[in-house]
Amino acid sequence: MSVSASHASSPPASKRGSAWAPLRDWQFRGLWLANIVSNIGTTMNDTAAIWTMTSISASPLLVALMQTMTGLPLFLLALPAGALADLVDRRKLILLAQAGALLTAAGMTYLAFAGKLSAPLLLLATFQLGVASAFTMPAWQALIPDLVGRSQLSAALALGSVGFNTARSLGPVAGGLLVAAAGPGPVFALNTLSFGAVILAAWRVSPPSPPKSTEQERMMGAMVAALRYARHAAPMQAVLLRGAVHVFAAVAPVALLPILIHRRGWSGSDYGLLMSCYGLGAIVVALFLLPKLRARLSFDMVVTSAGLSSALAACLLAAVTDRYSMGAALALAGAGWMSALNTFSVAAQSAFPNWVRARSSAIYLVAVQGAFALGALAWGRILSDWGATVALLGAAAWLLISITLQRRWPISHVDKLDLSPSNDWPEHTLTTTPGPEDGPVLITIEYQLFQEDEPAFREAMRALRKIRLRDGAFRCSLFVDLDNPRVFRETFIVGSWAEHLRQHQRATVEDRRIEDAVVALHRGDEPPRVRHLLMVEL
Secondary structure, eight states, X not given: OOXXXXXXXXXXXXXXXXXXGGGGSHHHHHHHHHHHHHHHHHHHHHHHHHHHHHHHOOOHHHHHHHHHHHHHHHHHHHHHHHHHHHHSOHHHHXXXXXXXXXXXXXXHHHHHHHTOXXXXXXXXXHHHHHHHHHHHHHHHHHXXXXXXXXXXXXXXXXXXXXXXXXXXXXXXXXXXXXXXXXOHHHHHHHHHHXXXXXXXXXXXXXOOOOOOOSSOOOHXXXXXXXXXXXXXOHHHHHHHHHHHHHHHHHTHHHHHHHHHHHHTTOOHHHHHHHHHHHHHHHHHIIIIIHHHHHHHSOHHXXXXXXXXXXXXXXXXXXXXXXXXXXXXXXXXXXXXXXXXXXXXXXXXXHHOOGGGHHHHHHHHHHHHHHHHHHHHHHHHHHHHHHOXXXXXXXXXXXXXXXXXXXXXXXXXXXXXXXXXXXXXXXXXXXXXOOOTTOOOEEEEEEEXXXXXXXHHHHHHHHHHHXXXXXXXXXXXXXXXOSSOTTEEEEEEEEXXXXXXXXXXXXXXXXXXXXXXXXXXXXXSSSOOEEEEEEOOOO
């Protein structure tokens, strides 16, 4: 327990490498290239699957459900997948998930060539691929820091975005042309091979083992810890809320595009080319515009610009009917999507400390993909009932309203948070050391104050209470001594001694500043007195 009012200064942040520096590591380079191949296969597969669904059924709801089936598994399974990624070998988890995806894609290939692919089977296969993605993505995001280190993490994330959008630009074109020429079977076969590329690259990776807690968490406990952290971490809440609200409306152009094309009697190659315009807009922004925006604007200003661009793109799609104008509108939509999602992703990584990174990343993915799935379903339903113009203009209005949330829930400040471990809680010197599962444990800290400092002390304690609850306590209170009003006692309870030990490891440099603000108001001759009490059964 840290009670000292002074600490050594934090070390300076590591110098960031160049934008291409992570590619010098052969392990990251191999996974990055394999991921591009896989994403090309996936986007080709999505193009073929959605276009096949429009051929099987003219229902706008079924077509919109294809987007929902893609995002729903991540919404349902990302948190357990993230907890699992913090508890087991992440590389093996990726291998297992990709093997499942390969088998599913192989099954789709067989059904397509055999002429047995129906709407329910297509939705089921899309859902199964989503399940594989749900178990891959949190593990992948947590694996990247293991491979490239913290100094190159930002560059690695940017390269991942460039690779994804490159695939998104090429995949729909190739998928649309191939499905128009030979049907969906060859597209699904190529997607099967692309999963094999990821399996081969992941098999060769040997990342360093991440440091483990002295007392390893169990699966359910790890999930509860992540939810508890999200509940009490205001920066994380702001990123989750803003990201979900934006994505819910920004998905409308992509979700409604196949329906718009099909109703106009255009071909699958038209769909692929227009989706390529969307991906191209995202790539151009990522490589040429986004770095300049980041250097000059705050996170909130970048998201505002992205929201305005996406709203304008939705309005243009509602108004234009020719292919060239739609391509330009979709390029603008892709630029807005890339700017917002990349900014939210960087803000999210800045809001997560290392000990809960995979699980918090999973919660972020749940929020974003849940909004993606619900948005696709909602705008598809609105289009079915009231038409494309109402759906697209409604999405534009939603995006404009979402911009106003920055006043109440700003995210720009998260870039300045230092969530590296503080390592300043001293080792325990107790007469009796409890076992890891012994508990609950009550920790009390006694402070002495001057009367005039009480308002400031209460305010500082409110911030400290959130940290206690966020990092493991299930109750935290402040008491005043009725015999001596100058004496205040902070108490918080954790479920076990192991959980309290994890509190020591979870403390960050940012937490230390809040602790310092509390301890600076202590006026006793000795440091605040800390006691640990173990509950006994009666």
